[in-house]
Amino acid sequence: MDRVDLSIDDIPTRWYNVLPDLPRLPEKYIDNSTGAPVTREYLERLMVRAMAGQESSLERWVTIPEQVRDAYRMWRPTPLIRAVALERELRTPAQIWFKYEASSPTGSHKLNSAIAQAYFAKRDGHRRLVTDTGAGQWGSALALACRLMDLDLLVFMVRASYHQKPYRRHLMETYGAEVRPSPGGATRFGRRLLGESPDHPGSEATAVSEAIECVHDDAGSRLAVGAFTNFCLLHHSVIGLETRRQLESIGRSPDYLIASVGCGSNLGGLALPFLEDKLNGADITILAAEPEACAPLTHGEYRLDFADSEGRAPGVHTYTLGHDFVPPPIHAGGLRYHGCAPLVGLIRREGLLDAVAYPQTEVFKAGAEFARLQGYLPAPETAHAIRAVIEVADECKRTGRDATIVFSYSGHGLLDLPAYGRYNAGLLRDVEAEDFVAPRLEGIAV
Amino acid sequence: MDRVDLSIDDIPTRWYNVLPDLPRLPEKYIDNSTGAPVTREYLERLMVRAMAGQESSLERWVTIPEQVRDAYRMWRPTPLIRAVALERELRTPAQIWFKYEASSPTGSHKLNSAIAQAYFAKRDGHRRLVTDTGAGQWGSALALACRLMDLDLLVFMVRASYHQKPYRRHLMETYGAEVRPSPGGATRFGRRLLGESPDHPGSEATAVSEAIECVHDDAGSRLAVGAFTNFCLLHHSVIGLETRRQLESIGRSPDYLIASVGCGSNLGGLALPFLEDKLNGADITILAAEPEACAPLTHGEYRLDFADSEGRAPGVHTYTLGHDFVPPPIHAGGLRYHGCAPLVGLIRREGLLDAVAYPQTEVFKAGAEFARLQGYLPAPETAHAIRAVIEVADECKRTGRDATIVFSYSGHGLLDLPAYGRYNAGLLRDVEAEDFVAPRLEGIAV
Missing domain, CATH: 3.40.50.1100 (Rossmann fold)
Structure with missing residues (x-):
């Protein structure tokens, strides 16, 4: 199948x-004006x-x-698709499955x-x-x-x-x-x-x-x-809950759960419903794929920081590059954030989450290869997960492990085609030069 | 459901x-260099x-x-979705269903x-x-x-x-x-x-x-x-064959089959598998929706014409605006063609196909309304069908008919968003001014 x-x-x-x-609860949010935990x-x-x-x-x-479930009926449940052509190309004994979340009306x-x-x-x-x-x-x-x-x-x-x-x-x-x-x-x-x-x-x-x-x-x-x-990760648990049921129907359980991480909503959605299995001893690797240019889980530190740039949002404990870090203009706009969700930071801190970071050119190479093999053009965000999948599948080839790799296909890349165009033309760099020129302020909405 | x-x-x-x-076979293709029917x-x-x-x-x-069917497994069968919110908005007793072909990897x-x-x-x-x-x-x-x-x-x-x-x-x-x-x-x-x-x-x-x-x-x-x-219409028959099975599973049969027509591939795919029912007396209206600016079925004539602008392609009998007609630059690029498929022309000629044409602003109004109600943003081509559906559903409201309206949702409009942007800003006109300025020939691919 x-x-x-x-x-x-x-x-x-x-x-x-x-x-x-969880092994322990996340730290409380801090009211930056008082330094005390936020009140209800x-x-x-x-x-x-x-x-x-x-x-x-x-x-x-x-x-x-019921009204939320009704709206979910527009596109849910989403399919779990086996990337047969990618497996064949990589000559890996692993099975690669992706949860296709891009079929939602907004992609x-x-x-x-x-x-x-x-x-x-x-x-x-x-x-x-x-x-x-x-x-x-x-x-x-x-x-x-x-x-x-x-x-x-x-x-x-x-x-x-x-x-x-x-x-x-x-x-x-x-x-x-x-x-x-x-x-x-x-x-x-x-x-x-x-x-x-x-x-x-x-x-x-x-x-x-x-x-x-x-x-x-x-x-x-x-x-x-x-x-x-x-609560955001709570809502996205439908991703992992459906995936669990789909895997069970074909008699498989995941060895790897892989997703890109900006803050962690798609990683959390896919992986957290399997966390209890992991805590109970199942050999599941949960792997976050980050952009090298903005990688709080890989290069950041776990500490109290602001969630926004001004300190108006609550202070949180998580992995962060610092709230004043301005991420370079990589094309995966959804991953340009200085920190990650406190829940994701916590499971990383507890040793339950692995993380890896890739430069942009490698990510687009993986995304374009996936499109050519499987037909679906991934968002640059999703392509980070695909880059990690390829690394894991290659490792499975070396070790001969017929692992079950599941990744979150979080979104399509149709509105990111100019970036693929740059990649196709050989113009894409690992960190693009800051080429944003602000429009003149007169006469336009600022 | x-x-x-x-x-x-x-x-x-x-x-x-x-x-x-068919009641009769299409005319043979003509070799324009000899004036005789083309040879095998x-x-x-x-x-x-x-x-x-x-x-x-x-x-x-x-x-x-088998290899084609394998590839179809990427995204087929496609869902048949009821446009409940649109029905409610129109207060029509009709049921509106759309065959959602936009879920294919290329949209x-x-x-x-x-x-x-x-x-x-x-x-x-x-x-x-x-x-x-x-x-x-x-x-x-x-x-x-x-x-x-x-x-x-x-x-x-x-x-x-x-x-x-x-x-x-x-x-x-x-x-x-x-x-x-x-x-x-x-x-x-x-x-x-x-x-x-x-x-x-x-x-x-x-x-x-x-x-x-x-x-x-x-x-x-x-x-x-x-x-x-x-042969192209043959391949697209999977659309109508699946639709037939889906309608049968809920105990309905179509009263209206509606699709946009450039040449007619999505209309043919949806409707031709129901043509025999119609010929056997079933009360099915097959309705083609065209752009007012380029409407061979509505404004053209049935005659021998070239399929291309130079006469290199075979000559065909169909509805045409003339092979030298240059369609105005409407945003529904897929409908900018001077003629329609000979099979579509033939069923029109035989009185089996109705046609209606709409100006661009009405089409975008219908497309944007559909997006707001049903979530899915239609391609401008598809929005022509939606415009026709609204007209038919309004007519059903007047007559109190609980008809089953089925239309082909041929593609999504995500790559047509700049045109929706013009519509949102009130800048869209029925026929856009010819604003194409050819790039200078030096230094670019011509």
């Missing part, structure tokens, strides 16, 4: 919450009320609301949590969500989710992407979202940054700061979060 | 050939040998080769025939396929197919798209195809056109002429055809 489908009735009815199964009141002012609750819930299973796994957050925001009576997005995968997923749940949305999009990669901005706007560049003129923080540095390209961290400022200024708004938080 | 999936084992084992079930030898020099045979075969069922139905043509080309010992493409849907499908079947490919891409819509060109090149703009310097015909008119934007018809010239000049090459031919 080269593809394992589930029936539409097999969409999970419950999310899996890993917190009660603080969180509920910042986030959707239900999310503040899910963030620290110790319930192992959380029922998926990535992000919709799993977007729909949940929009649903709860509506249910809890909030009028508007505000969020940040890099290349726009999260923003477009949330834009669709807010449309489906009849909710307003304001998106701060990293300024370089806003101007240079307008496709996903058009998609967000088609869904009805308001999209502003970050830094930009919509917030005091954005105006200050632009004042200091009119060419500032922005980053996820500046966009989070602006989003939080907007939430503070408007009682009807709450912050939506595309990765990082525990 | 809001989505009907089939099992991977339900991929059809045979294509359906409508020719033996002529066709076999132009096309893959097996294709020349399939073109006039009267076998009702044609076995799908449209085109891969159904691309894989077949590449398979037979390889089997029949040809070294290379040569083809034309407009916006690139067909070219990227064939590029993947040729890669899977280990075959060379040369694609002539309409020059305006080559320069202004490079995404699908990058995709073709990632799959390993050679892509040249048409008109361009690769052929005598291309050089002549550019000599006369250096800013010539090209069209499907110029690209076909250049492709045929290359095939004539190279004995190892054959022409691959993305629409138009009988």
